[in-house]
Amino acid sequence: MASTASPLSKEPTAPPAPLLLEVRDLHVEFRTRDGIAKAVNGVDYGVRAGETLAVLGESGSGKSVTAQAIMGILDVPPGRITSGEILFHGQDLLKLKEEERRRIRGSGMAMIFQDALSSLNPVLSVGDQLGEMFTVHRGMSRKDARAKAVELMDRVRIPAARERVTQYPHQFSGGMRQRIMIAMAMALEPSLIIADEPTTALDVTVQAQVMDLLAELQRELNMGLILITHDLGVVADVADTIAVMYAGRIVEKAPVHEIYKAPAHPYTKGLLESIPRLDQKGQDLYAIKGLPPNLLNIPPGCAFNPRCPMAQDICRTDVPPLAKVTYEGLTAERRSACHFWKETLRG
Template sequence: MADQLLEIENLRTHFFTDEGVVPAVDGVSMHLRKGETLAVVGESGSGKSITALSVMRLVPNPPGRIVGGRILFGGEDLLAKSEKEMREIRGNRISMIFQEPMTSLNPVFTVGSQIAESLMIHQNMSRKEAWDKAIEMLALTGIPSPQKRVADYPHQMSGGMRQRVMIAMALCCRPQLLIADEPTTALDVTIQAQILDLMKDLQQQLGMAIILITHDLAVVAETADRAVVMYAGRIVEEAPVNDLFNQPLHPYTQGLLESIPKLDQDSERLYAIDGVVPNLLHLPQGCAFAPRCPLASARCHTHRPQLVEVESGRRVSCWLSQAGGEAIAHVS
C-alpha cells in the first residue's frame, strides 16, 4: 500500500545462550502507516524492545541475531542493508528515544554538542549551523533558556529535561519514523503528560510516524491510533485503540485492562493476572498464555493458535475468539 511506511513480516530475533536459544521475537508481523502512532504493549519480556532494536538493526550480537523475516521501510528491506547504509538511516530517517536518557547521553559532552554531532553527520551542517539548530531544537521541545542550557552537561539537568534533550536529538533531522521505547517511565505524571503532548505536537508539525513502546495502557489510550499487544515474543492481539479498549478479544488484553485502577470503583484489591511470563527457553506446548488464562481449555494447552484477522483491522491469536468469530466474555 502506498501509505505504508514500515512493514515487518515474520520477524524472528533469537538470542543464543549457554542454556539454549531464546526466541525473543518469534514470527512478528505488523505495519505502520505514514503519520500514524502505533502502540506496542505488553509486560517486560514480551519482546517489545527487541522488536524495536531489530528495526534499528541494533540487536547486540553476540548473543542476539535476526534469524528470519523482512523489515521493509519505505519499500526497502533494512535487513539487506550494509552497516554503513544503516548508519545513514539511523538518526536521520529513523530515530529512537531510549528508556533511560542518562544511559543514552554521554556524560562528558554538553547536550548541545551531542545534538549538533547528529546534524553535522546526517545533514552536512557546519559546526556553527548545527549549534544554532541544537538551540532551536531545545526551544522546540520546551526547554527554557535554550541558549544557556545548550552548554549544560546531562548531570546538570532534571530527568524531564534530559528526556526533552533525547527528543530534541531524535527529531533534529526530522525523521520519518520515531521509535519511543518507554519514553516516560522514569518521569512523574505531570512531566509525563508534558512529554506526551510534546511528542504529539511535534508529530503534527513534522508529519512523522511513531511506534510507542509501553506497558502503560493509559498512555496508549491518550496517544495511539492502533495497538499491538505482545506476549512471550509474539503478537496476541492487534486493533484500533478504541476497539481494543471497548471490546478486547484476547484474555491477556482483558487482564491488562482489568488491572488498571478505576476511579469510579471502590475496591480493596486491584485485579492482577495470575502467574508470571513464561521462560522463553521453556515455552508451553500450546498457547503461551494458557497457564495463566482463566478461560483456557484443553485445546489451548496443546495447540498454539495462529494470529488471524477476525474482522477488518483486528487480529487475535486465541482459540476462543476464532471458534465462532464472536467476542469472548470479559474476564471478571
C-alpha cells in the same frame, strides 16, 4: 486520520497512506548459557505516516527487542535475527550493509529511550551532542550545527536554550533530559520515531508534558510513531492502533477504541481488569494467575495457556493464528491470536 487505516489490511481503505514501516514474520533469538531464548517469534506489524502504533507488553514480551531489530541496534551476538523482513519505505533493512543502515538511522528513523541520563554522553555538552547530528549527517560546520542545536532546544521548549546549550546532561532535570532526547531524535526530521518507554522514568506531571510535546511534534512532521510501553493509560491517551505482545508474539492487534471496549484475547482482558483505576474504587483486583513464561521454554500451543482461564485442550497443542476478528460495526482491521476470540469478545 490514520486511526481508521489498518496497518496490514489488504483491501483498500480510505485514505490509503502507504506503509512507512512493515515488519514481517520477525524471529529473534538470544544465545544464553542456559539455552536459546526465543525473544521474538513471528511478529508482524506496520505503521503509516502520522499514525501512532502502541506496542504493549510486560517485561520479556519482546517489545523492545523488536524495536532494536528495526533500528539495527540489536546486540549480535548473543542476539540473532533468524528470519523475517523489516521493510522501510519498501526496502528490506535486513539486506542492507551496516553503512547504509547507519545513514537511515537518524535521518530516516530515530529512537527515544527510557533512560535519558544513560543515553546521553555525560562528558559532552548537550549542544555538542545535538550538533553532532548535523555535522555527521549533514556535513555542517560546527558553528551552524550549534545554531541548529539552539533551534531544536527551543522547539522542544527548553527555556533559555541559548544559555543552556553549553550545559552538560547532569545539569538538566529528568524531564528536560527527555526533551533533549526528543530533540535529538527529531533533529533530521525522520519519518519514523520509535519511543521505548519514553516517560516511564518520569513523574506524572512531567510525563504529561513530554507526551504532549511528542504528540505535537509528530503531528507537525507527520511522522509514524511506534510507542513501546507497558502502561495501558498512556496507550489509551495517544495511540491509534495497539499491538499487544506476549512471549514474543502479537496476541491482539486492534484500533484503540475497540480494544478497551471489548478485548478479544484473554491476556488483554486480564491486563485491563488487573489495573486499578483512578476513576473507580473497586473491590479486589483481578489478578492473572501465574507468571510470564520463561523464554527458554515457551509452553507449546498458545503461550498464554497455563495462565488462561479459558484454556482448552486445543490451546495446549495448537498455536493459534493471528486471526481476523469481525463483528458488526467494526470498520478497521482487527486481529486476535486466540482460538476462542469470539467467546472472549462476548465477555
